[in-house]
Amino acid sequence: MLDQDLILTLCRFLHYGPFFLVGGSVRDLLLDGVIRDYDFLLEGDVFALGRELGTVLKGEVSINSDFLTVSIVTGRYNIDIARARKEVYEKPAALPKVSPASWQEDLARRDFTVNAMAMPVRKRDWGPLIDPFGGERDLRQKMIRYLHKGSFRDDPTRILRAIRFKNRLGFTIEEGTLASLRKDWPYLTQVSPARRFHEWKLLCEETRISACLNDIYELGGWPFLFINVSFQRENTEEISAFQDFPNTRKIRLWFIYLLFLLKTQPDKLPALSNYWGISKRDEQELAHTLSVLTLVKTGPGLPERKIYHALRDLPPEGIYFCYYHLRERAGSWQEFYEKVQAAELPLTGKDLIRAGFKEGPEIGRLLITIKEAFFHGKFTTREEGLAYLRHYIERGK
Numbered sequence: 001m002l003d004q005d006l007i008l009t010l011c012r013f014l015h016y017g018p019f020f021l022v023g024g025s026v027r028d029l030l031l032d033g034v035i036r037d038y039d040f041l042l043e044g045d046v047f048a049l050g051r052e053l054g055t056v057l058k059g060e061v062s063i064n065s066d067f068l069t070v071s072i073v074t075g076r077y078n079i080d081i082a083r084a085r086k087e088v089y090e091k092p093a094a095l096p097k098v099s100p101a102s103w104q105e106d107l108a109r110r111d112f113t114v115n116a117m118a119m120p121v122r123k124r125d126w127g128p129l130i131d132p133f134g135g136e137r138d139l140r141q142k143m144i145r146y147l148h149k150g151s152f153r154d155d156p157t158r159i160l161r162a163i164r165f166k167n168r169l170g171f172t173i174e175e176g177t178l179a180s181l182r183k184d185w186p187y188l189t190q191v192s193p194a195r196r197f198h199e200w201k202l203l204c205e206e207t208r209i210s211a212c213l214n215d216i217y218e219l220g221g222w223p224f225l226f227i228n229v230s231f232q233r234e235n236t237e238e239i240s241a242f243q244d245f246p247n248t249r250k251i252r253l254w255f256i257y258l259l260f261l262l263k264t265q266p267d268k269l270p271a272l273s274n275y276w277g278i279s280k281r282d283e284q285e286l287a288h289t290l291s292v293l294t295l296v297k298t299g300p301g302l303p304e305r306k307i308y309h310a311l312r313d314l315p316p317e318g319i320y321f322c323y324y325h326l327r328e329r330a331g332s333w334q335e336f337y338e339k340v341q342a343a344e345l346p347l348t349g350k351d352l353i354r355a356g357f358k359e360g361p362e363i364g365r366l367l368i369t370i371k372e373a374f375f376h377g378k379f380t381t382r383e384e385g386l387a388y389l390r391h392y393i394e395r396g397k
């Protein structure tokens with residue numbers, strides 16, 4: 001589908017130099033006629049064009065001068081424009097040295113034939129197709145094929161891209177590409193932790209994430225992405241089942257899916273966290289959720305209030321993950337979430353002091369008693385709590 005408004009706007013910028021629709025945009029346009037994100041390539045001053053186009057489209061412009069790219073986000077479009085460049089990989093898996101080059105060289109530095117096609121921006125449409133590596137043929141044959149043997153060594157994250165495209169598009173990985181892929185997994189240990197983590201987040205956005213995870217395992221890559229976490233098919237199947245569960249849109253899927261992988265092996269979290277550079281805060285929240293899950297799964301014997309209280313300090317994803325495990329006996333998500341929010345102890349140590357109890361270690365002991373009584377539904381309000389405590393002390397005398 002051609003967006004005539006965008007085409008009309010873009011052709012005002014043709015004087016900047018050769019200007020193309022490129023990469024995933026061309027692939028998706030040829031495949032199903034829909035462009036989700038717009039990728040453009042310019043052999044010219046990308047920053048000047050980006051600023052001017054951003055003003056015309058009233059979009060938010062971000063410039064990355066190291067990578068010679070500009071992105072423009074508007075309510076209607078997500079646009080990335082890259083300066084035509086060549087990339088030199090000084091050692092395997094290192095970030096490339098980027099320098100301006102011709103648009104032909106730019107197509108040649110890309111990952112797969114189906115992503116190395118371009119269509120010039122013209123007055124009324126895109127086209128004709130520029131396809132130096134046989135991308136259109138590979139699209140027809142549903143094939144993921146690299147451009148050269150060193151592609152995965154240069155950028156090992158492309159291995160995961162190949163697996164994502166294979167499952168997303170229902171393609172096959174071409175034989176030679178597959179042979180390199182199987183052999184080049186170890187290079188993934190040489191990319192930065194942040195890039196590995198980013199690849200995990202991208203995998204989590206795929207509808208067929210479980211199939212991707214099974215492929216990673218079957219093609220020999222599991223330990224290079226997940227190090228000491230063992231592959232457990234039940235866990236990847238659970239991720240797939242979870243995808244049918246009503247979801248909230250803003251939830252961080254990478255967090256939830258990781259919990260599924262770790263729930264039977266929580267002790268593997270610290271090493272993985274280090275390998276991916278997960279922030280301390282996220283790591284703590286993951287660990288906390290895993291330990292609360294063990295508690296809430298203890299069984300129906302556990303007082304409801306104790307469950308809600310234990311969940312209070314978790315992030316929304318942690319609460320949702322536990323809710324998923326309790327779904328047979330918990331009501332609606334909305335109700336459940338409200339109960340968690342309301343599960344505050346109605347009285348604190350300060351209330352006890354104010355009510356005349358003596359400050360000191362005894363207060364801590366009384367609070368434990370109070371907490372247990374509250375979880376077992378012995379009282380609800382602060383006043384009832386204080387009365388309960390007085391009665392409890394009286395009885396003990």
Ligand code: CTP
Binds near residue numbers: 023109112158
């Ligand atoms: N690219 C590459 N090697 C990479 C990442 C990207 O060669 N490691 C190239 C590909 O030509 C790709 C383009 O840069 O098509 C844009 O990258 P990106 O937006 O990440 O990928 P898309 O192909 O658009 O994939 P998606 O549909 O997942 O956004």
